Amino acid sequence: xxxxxxxxxxxxxxxxxxxxxxxxxxxxxxxxxxxxxxxxxxxxxxxxxxxxxxxxxxxxxxxxxxxxxxxxxxxxxxxxxxxxxxxxxxxxxxxxxxxxxxxxxxxxxxxxxxxxxxxxxxxxxxxxxxxxxxxxxxxxxxxxxxxxxxxxxxxxxxxxxxxxxxxxxxxxxxxxxxxxxxxxxxxxxxxxxxxxxxxxxxxxxxxxxxxxxxxxxxxxxxxxxxxxxxxxxxxxxxxxxxxxxxxxxxxxxxxxxxxxxxxxxxxxxxxxxxxxxxxxxxxxxxxxxxxxxxxxxxxxxxxxxxxxxxxxxxxxxxxxxxxxxxxxxxxxxxxxxxxxxxxxxxxxxxxxxxxxxxxxxxxxxxxxxxxxxxxxxxxxxxxxxxxxxxxxxxxxxxxxxxxxxxxxxxxxxxxxxxxxxxxxxxxxxxxxxxxxxxxxxxxxxxxxxxxxxxxxxxxxxxxxxxxxxxxxxxxxxxxxxxxxxxxxxxxxxxxxxxxxxxxxxxxxxxxxxxxxxxxxxxxxxxxxxxxxxxxxxxxxxxxxxxxxxxxxxxxxxxxxxxxxxxxxxxxx
Amino acid sequence: xxxxxxxxxxxxxxxxxxxxxxxxxxxxxxxxxxxxxxxxxxxxxxxxxxxxxxxxxxxxxxxxxxxxxxxxxxxxxxxxxxxxxxxxxxxxxxxxxxxxxxxxxxxxxxxxxxxxxxxxxxxxxxxxxxxxxxxxxxxxxxxxxxxxxxxx
Numbered sequence: 080x081x082x083x084x085x086x087x088x089x090x091x092x093x094x095x096x097x098x099x100x101x102x103x104x105x106x107x108x109x110x111x112x113x114x115x116x117x118x119x120x121x122x123x124x125x126x127x128x129x130x131x132x133x134x135x136x137x138x139x140x141x142x143x144x145x146x147x148x149x150x151x152x153x154x155x156x157x158x159x160x161x162x163x164x165x166x167x168x169x170x171x172x173x174x175x176x177x178x179x180x181x182x183x184x185x186x187x188x189x190x191x192x193x194x195x196x197x198x199x200x201x202x203x204x205x206x207x208x209x210x211x212x213x214x215x216x217x218x219x220x221x222x223x224x225x226x227x228x229x230x231x232x233x234x235x236x237x238x239x240x241x242x243x244x245x246x247x248x249x250x251x252x253x254x255x256x257x258x259x260x261x262x263x264x265x266x267x268x269x270x271x272x273x274x275x276x277x278x279x280x281x282x283x284x285x286x287x288x289x290x291x292x293x294x295x296x297x298x299x300x301x302x303x304x305x306x307x308x309x310x311x312x313x314x315x316x317x318x319x320x321x322x323x324x325x326x327x328x329x330x331x332x333x334x335x336x337x338x339x340x341x342x343x344x345x346x347x348x349x350x351x352x353x354x355x356x357x358x359x360x361x362x363x364x365x366x367x368x369x370x371x372x373x374x375x376x377x378x379x380x381x382x383x384x385x386x387x388x389x390x391x392x393x394x395x396x397x398x399x400x401x402x403x404x405x406x407x408x409x410x411x412x413x414x415x416x417x418x419x420x421x422x423x424x425x426x427x428x429x430x431x432x433x434x435x436x437x438x439x440x441x442x443x444x445x446x447x448x449x450x451x452x453x454x455x456x457x458x459x460x461x462x463x464x465x466x467x468x469x470x471x472x473x474x475x476x477x478x479x480x481x482x483x484x485x486x487x488x489x490x491x492x493x494x495x496x497x498x499x500x501x502x503x504x505x506x507x508x509x510x511x512x513x514x515x516x517x518x519x520x521x522x523x524x525x526x527x528x529x530x531x532x533x534x535x536x537x538x539x540x541x542x543x544x545x546x547x548x549x550x551x552x553x554x555x556x557x558x559x560x561x562x563x564x565x566x567x568x569x570x571x572x573x574x575x576x577x578x579x580x581x582x583x584x585x586x587x588x589x590x591x592x593x594x595x596x597x598x599x600x601x602x603x604x605x606x607x608x609x610x611x612x613x614x615x616x617x618x619x620x621x622x623x624x625x626x627x628x629x630x631x632x633x634x635x636x637x638x639x640x641x642x643x644x645x646x647x648x649x650x651x
Numbered sequence: 652x653x654x655x656x657x658x659x660x661x662x663x664x665x666x667x668x669x670x671x672x673x674x675x676x677x678x679x680x681x682x683x684x685x686x687x688x689x690x691x692x693x694x695x696x697x698x699x700x701x702x703x704x705x706x707x708x709x710x711x712x713x714x715x716x717x718x719x720x721x722x723x724x725x726x727x728x729x730x731x732x733x734x735x736x737x738x739x740x741x742x743x744x745x746x747x748x749x750x751x752x753x754x755x756x757x758x759x760x761x762x763x764x765x766x767x768x769x770x771x772x773x774x775x776x777x778x779x780x781x782x783x784x785x786x787x788x789x790x791x792x793x794x795x796x797x798x799x800x801x802x803x
Contacts, residue, residue, distance in 0.1 A: 106701075108675025108691055112711060115681065116740050118748035161792040505752030 114505035123201035124154035124193040124512070129591070133189060134626075138206035142246050143183050143286060151175040154195040162192040173426070184208040189575055200503050215291040216283040218247040218252075219297045224279065224295040231298045231307070232272065232344040238277075238362060240267040240312075240340060240530050245285040253282045261591065267362070271300040294416060306392040309343035309382040311361075327395040329504075331442070331610050335396050338366045341382035371398040382487040392454040407473020407568070409646070410525070411436060411445040412465060413643055415483035418452045428481035431533065431596035435479060438600060442607035445477065446650045454628055455497040462519045470525040473568060475643055477522065477529050482595065484534030495534055521571075521635035527572035529615065529643035533595045535579065567614065567644055573637035574615055578629040595629060598622050603645060613645035658680040675703075675758045677733070684740050684763075691758050692733040701762040705737060711753035720744045729760070 095470060128150040133139050147335050152158050152174040163178040170193075181187055187207040194200045220241040224230050252259045252266060255278075259268045268278075276298055283291040315338040318326025322457040328335070341347040341363045350365045352355050357367040365534045368377060376396040383389050396462045415432035427508045432449050439445035450461055465476065483496035494510035501509045518532055578595035592600060602621035606613045619631045633641070673695040681688045689705060703725050706715040718745035724735035741749060 104762040105675060106673050106675050106760045106762070108678050108758045108760075109712065110678035110680065112752075113680065113754040114752035114758075115680075115682075115687075115754045116748075116750045117685070117687070118750060119685075119742050119746065289669070 081265060086138060087575075114503050114647040116503075120155050120195070120197045121199060122155065123199040124152045124158055125151055126152050126191055126193060126201060126203065128205070133205040133207065135205060136191075138186065138208045140208045140210050140559045141182065142212050144184075144209060146209075148178040148180055148189065149175070152201075154193075154197040158193055159196050160192075160194045162190075164190055166169060173360055176314060180207075182207060184209050184211050190383075200479050200638075203473055204442070206426045209278055212246050212285060212287040212289060215289040216243050216249055216252075216285050218281060218283050218291050218293070220281070221340060222310050224293075224297070226293050226295060227389050229276070229296040229298045231300055233300055234344045235272055235299065236269055237272050237277075237297060237299075238267065238269045238342065239279070239281075240265070242266075242363075243283050243291075245283075245289075248286045248287055250284040250288075251282075253280075254525065255280055272297060274299050279357045307344055308388040309341045309384050311380055311382050311390050311392045312335065312340045313380070313392060313394075314338040314340065314343070316396075321395065325394040326394050327397060329397045331398075331607060333370055333371060333398065335369045335376075335378070336366070337369055337378065337380065338364075339380065340364050341390070343382075343388070347382050347383045348385045348463050349381070351379075351385045353377075353379055356603075368450075369396075373398055398478075407442065407471055407475060409475045409477065410437075410447040410470075411439045411447040411477040411479065412450070412461065413479040414450045414453060414458060414461065415479075416452050416479070416496070416498055418498060419483065419496065422483050422500065423494055425482065427591065427593050427596070428533070429480050431600075432479060434600055435596065435603075436602055438607070439477065439645075442603070442647055443640050443645050452498045454499040455509060458495075458497050458511060459519070462516070462523075465523045465525075468524070470523075472526055474525050475524040475527040475529070475568075475572075476523060476529070477643070479531045479533070480516075481533040481593070486535070486612060495532075519565055526642070527568060527643050528574075529572060530575040531577070532575065532629050533578040538633070563612065564644060564646065566640040570638035570641040571636055572641035572643050573635040574631065574633050574641060574643060576615070576619065579629065579632045594625055595622065598625055607647045608644070610647050612647070616644070616645050652683060671761075674799065675760050678758055680756060683699060683738075685740065687739045687741055689737045689739060689756055689758070691724075691735050692709075693729060693731045693735050693760055695731045695760070695762060697731060699762055702727045703729045703737075704741070704759045704761075705734075705751070706757040706759065708755040708757060709749065709751040709753065710724050712755045712757070716744075718744055754770055 109363060120363060128134075128148065130149045131146070133148075146226055148163070152161065153539050154168060154174070158170045158174060162166045163176075164180055166175055166178070168178055170398050180187075185208065187209055189205040189207055191204070191205070191375075192200065192202050218241060220239060222230065222239075224239075227255055239254060241280045243249060243261060248581055249261060254268050256268060257268070259266045269350075279295040281291070281293050281295070282520060311611060313325070315336055316328040316330075318328055321327045337352055341350050346425060347359060347363050350359050352369055355367075357365045361564040369376075370508070372620050374397070377393060377648055378396050379391055381389060381391045381569070388637055412488050413432040415428035417428040429451055432451070436445075436449050440447045451456070453461065470476070480495060483500075483505065485494045485496055485500075486492070487494065493513040494507050495513065495516065496510055500507075504510065516530075520528060578593065591597065597621065599618070603613060606617075611617075619629070622629045673713045675691055677690070677692045678786050679690050681690070693701060693703070695701060705721055705725060708715045708716055723735050723737035731734065753787055766789040785786040
């Protein structure tokens with residue numbers, strides 16, 4: 080019985096434990112912890128029109144019946160097809176496209192249909208109004224020919240120069256039936272004159288068929304004595320009309336470029352600008368740079384022909400006196416990232432920063448520093464470097480940051496993406512948080528800091544936005560400028576301006592600028608020409624029409640009436 | 652005693668067989684458009700075919716979900732080797748996508764039960780039961796002889 084029991088026990092073990100041990104042995108492998116975000120692309124492509132800037136709400140008025148359209152498409156994935164007004168068009172790898180659209184007078188619609196690789200379709204219709212152009216081209220000639228009044232000359236060869244302008248594309252310009260090339264509205268042509276009366280017919284036609292047509296009479300006189308003075312035509316500077324002189328120009332720099340053409344029946348031998356001879360080309364073109372003193376400068380251009388006939392043209396060049404009452408220096412730190420290790424590259428930040436730096440340096444006297452494609456560490460080290468610098472009371476620091484931005488929905492905070500930021504970084508340890516940037520910039524010992532960020536989600540820089548009110552334009556009179564600067568810079572500035580709020584912003588088409596920085600550059604350029612001081616409210620007023628709307632705010636220890644001034648250079 | 656000795660040998664044999672390393676290791680992933688490519692090493696008996704089942708956990712391994720839209724080195728008949736790959740169509744299993752910072756991929760591999768073991772087990776079992784029944788039958792007392800009838 081004992082043996083039987085042992086035997087049964089062994090059989091039981093053999094049948095249960097053995098096969099169980101052998102039976103489906105489960106092996107489990109486990110990966111490390113990953114952060115993955117894969118959501119289906121249900122977003123159709125987004126189209127941006129660069130030229131003309133079409134928008135869905137308001138019809139853009141155009142004058143060209145055949146309209147060239149440039150734009151670009153953005154999508155998470157690639158674009159598979161694009162149709163503009165039903166016509167299939169190619170899209171380049173970077174999403175840019177061009178189209179030729181035929182319009183009829185009045186209301187038109189530009190319909191666009193773009194499909195991405197996931198089948199998401201963008202269908203939009205942009206209103207356009209083709210206005211009828213009834214105005215003929217305007218032709219200005221040098222020398223000034225007048226219909227009905229013969230132009231007398233002793234020359235055997237006649238050179239006709241001038242400008243032709245029209246709201247639309249010109250179809251052609253012809254002189255005596257011969258087409259003349261136009262370069263940036265300027266043209267020049269020469270033809271032989273026969274003795275006596277010569278008829279000259281000038282014709283110009285625009286894209287709408289509006290025609291300019293004029294007949295002139297040139298009499299080639301047979302005389303050995305030239306009694307006509309040369310004709311001086313100034314190309315640059317553009318003069319503002321004043322009494323008693325040819326005009327006036329206000330100059331921001333310490334010199335003035337003068338360009339012009341001196342023509343004569345015979346030959347212009349000498350051109351003098353304020354008594355100094357300038358080099359003269361065969362066609363009478365001359366160019367020179369004239370140093371100016373502060374205040375009003377009288378500029379006189381003389382031209383003499385080989386018969387001794389003299390012509391002169393005088394104008395005023397006003398170089399406003401240097402700004403008094405300010406000893407501070409303006410600094411600009413521009414940080415741009417367009418190349419990333421993991422994030423997709425951008426088109427324009429580097430170029431934006433460089434253009435802005437050049438403009439600030441040349442026109443506004445900033446000492447600039449451009450930092451391209453820094454790593455997170457390099458970015459922060461640069462900020463630290465500025466934290467350790469010493470600034471005088473009047474010094475201003477402009478900080479510009481352009482590149483990718485990111486937003487954490489969980490933390491509800493924005494980040495700046497640097498070259499070495501990882502794409503999958505849930506805690507965003509490889510990014511620079513905007514709150515950290517805010518804290519560090521706050522510690523820079525400059526009294527006036529203006530931070531401009533052209534990054535996505537830049538508007539989350541400060542959750543408590545304090546939009547400043549425009550306190551009126553900057554003064555133009557010299558007497559008021561110094562007082563204005565002193566008044567505006569008496570409060571501590573910690574303000575920021577970003578290209579958007581809690582949203583993505585456009586990088587802009589390759590080779591151009593981002594819409595935000597492009598407008599910023601445009602604003603600064605325009606004001607540098609007029610010599611007006613650019614304040615933050617004035618700058619914001621220039622930019623606020625952009626979509627998405629830029630966000631202006633204050634942070635840290637900003638004082639309520641603070642400002643930051645871009646003061647055009649008045650010469651050193 | 653002989654039976655006990657045989658059993659011990661049997662278990663020692665089993666232990667040796669089980670001592671061969673078997674594991675799924677080096678699990679990594681790569682994103683390819685809407686797909687995730689899972690790469691893993693399957694270490695085990697060279698000639699065995701394994702049944703492989705991938706899972707995903709979105710909460711750091713606390714719970715797991717079976718991946719069904721998977722191709723490549725998955726399912727039955729997967730041989731051992733390194734850099735095994737399976738391709739997962741994410742949006743077929745998760746139409747709304749996945750979004751988590753605690754994603755863990757788990758791969759389970761099952762080594763099938765050898766068929767000969769079934770036969771051996773069955774043979775031993777039937778033999779044992781037969782022998783047992785025979786022993787019981789042998790232990791029973793012999794029935795009394797049937798009474799013989801005589802004719803008048």
